[in-house]
Each structure stands twice: as structure tokens, then as C-alpha cells.
Amino acid sequence: MIDVENVVKRYNGFTALNGVTFQVGEAEWLTIMGPSGSGKTTLLNLIAGLDTPTSGKVAVCNEIISEMSHDERAKFRRENIGIVFQQFHLIPYLTALENVMLAQYIHSMPDRNEALDALRLVGLESKAENYPFQLSGGEQQRVAIARAIINDPAVILADEPTGNLDEENERIVLEIFERLKNEGKTVVVVTHNPEVAEFGDRTIKIHHGEIVSGNNSRLTHFLQTD
Numbered sequence: 001m002i003d004v005e006n007v008v009k010r011y012n013g014f015t016a017l018n019g020v021t022f023q024v025g026e027a028e029w030l031t032i033m034g035p036s037g038s039g040k041t042t043l044l045n046l047i048a049g050l051d052t053p054t055s056g057k058v059a060v061c062n063e064i065i066s067e068m069s070h071d072e073r074a075k076f077r078r079e080n081i082g083i084v085f086q087q088f089h090l091i092p093y094l095t096a097l098e099n100v101m102l103a104q105y106i107h108s109m110p111d112r113n114e115a116l117d118a119l120r121l122v123g124l125e126s127k128a129e130n131y132p133f134q135l136s137g138g139e140q141q142r143v144a145i146a147r148a149i150i151n152d153p154a155v156i157l158a159d160e161p162t163g164n165l166d167e168e169n170e171r172i173v174l175e176i177f178e179r180l181k182n183e184g185k186t187v188v189v190v191t192h193n194p195e196v197a198e199f200g201d202r203t204i205k206i207h208h209g210e211i212v213s214g215n216n217s218r219l220t221h222f223l224q225t226d
């Protein structure tokens with residue numbers, strides 16, 4: 001579902017990613033772990049098509065996103081990728097429901113009932129008319145997840161999604177990702193928190209822009225653990 005091949009990313013001579021290769025399968029949850037500054041966000045942004053690699057290849061759903069134009073990437077992202085950030089990035093003057101419907105609007109057409117269904121999925125139907133300031137951090141992140149999944153993307157990317165949450169909300173959010181994975185979605189979660197990495201199918205670790213441990217397929221994981 002995701003194929004990252006020998007990806008290098010440099011910023012003005014600084015090497016943020018130095019030849020990263022891994023794959024993620026359909027309905028698989030991969031955790032990417034590493035300390036601050038190791039290149040996690042850079043990597044996730046390349047998979048999201050928010051940025052392009054200096055060299056190497058990134059393919060998502062068999063489409064080579066690293067070779068697409070800016071506009072092609074934006075269109076591809078709208079249709080195939082849902083993104084969840086550490087900062088929830090909700091629009092403060094829109095209700096929870098309207099925040100979700102905004103993503104529908106940009107994709108195709110707003111559909112109130114569909115947006116309510118997405119909020120129900122994250123357990124927030126009763127807060128649909130609340131503004132972000134009337135929601136706890138955990139609830140805001142759940143709205144952000146509803147927004148990320150509203151267009152039914154095959155791939156969900158989350159960058160430190162529980163970084164601003166307490167333990168209970170962390171668990172709630174990770175259980176939502178678990179449910180999405182069980183429904184067949186491919187999930188990639190970036191974190192520096194080992195507790196978060198206990199969820200998910202397997203973990204790769206990056207340091208200074210290189211993978212230092214982790215298995216490159218479910219098969220090797222299976223062979224090594226059983």
C-alpha cells in the first residue's frame with residue numbers, strides 16, 4: 001500500500017532522510033519511532049505528498065506520488081490519504097460537524113448525515129454542534145480523525161497524534177486507529193512515545209534520518225516472533 005524506496009531528503013545541504021526504504025501493507029498499522037529531529041515528520045510528509053524527496057521513490061496505492069505535480073499530489077491526497085496532526089488544526093469558528101463537512105466540501109460535496117456518521121464513529125455525535133473551544137483536547141483530536149476519514153481514504157497518516165493528550169484520551173484515540181485498521185485501512189503513526197508503539201503491528205525506528213531497526217515486512221516479523 002505504501003512503498004518507500006531509498007528516499008533521501010536534503011534541506012540546503014542538511015540531510016534529514018538518508019536512504020530510507022520500507023513498505024506498509026493493506027490493513028497494516030506501522031509505527032515509526034525516533035527521537036525529536038530524527039526525520040519522522042519529514043518522512044510522513046513525503047508519504048502524504050506534502051513534500052517531495054530529493055531522490056528515491058514514494059508510492060501510495062501503487063501510484064508514484066513522488067513523481068506527481070503539486071496539483072496531482074493534492075488531488076491524490078484528497079482521495080486517498082487522511083492526515084492527523086499533533087495540533088488538531090480545527091477551524092475555531094466552525095462547529096465539530098462543520099469542520100468535518102469542510103473536508104467533504106473540498107473533496108466533493110458536503111453531506112451532513114455522512115459527517116454525523118463519522119462523528120458517531122469517534123463517539124462524538126452528541127458534540128456535533130460544539131465549537132472546538134467547547135471540546136477537550138481528546139475530543140478535538142477525535143473530530144480531527146473524523147475529518148481525516150470522512151472521504152474514506154485507504155491510508156491514514158498520523159504525526160504524534162497523542163502528543164497533546166492525557167493517557168486516557170491517548171488510549172481512546174489509539175483504539176479508534178485500531179478499529180480503522182481492522183476495517184481495512186492502512187495506518188502509519190509517528191511517535192517518540194514507546195507506549196504508543198505498543199499499539200500497531202510493527203515498529204521501525206529511525207535515527208538521524210536512517211532506519212536503525214525494524215522489519216521490512218509482516219512476513220519477517222512473523223518469522224522472527226514465532
Ligand code: ADP
Nearest residue numbers: 011014016034035036037038039040041042043
Ligand atoms: P522529527 O519529526 O523526527 O522531530 P523532522 O522530520 O521534523 O524530525 O526534522 C528532521 C530534521 O530536518 C530536523 O533537524 C529539522 O530541523 C530538519 N528540517 C525539517 N524540515 C525542514 C525544512 N523545511 N527546512 C530545513 N530543515 C528542516
Ligand code: MG
Nearest residue numbers: 040041042159
Ligand atoms: Mg515531528
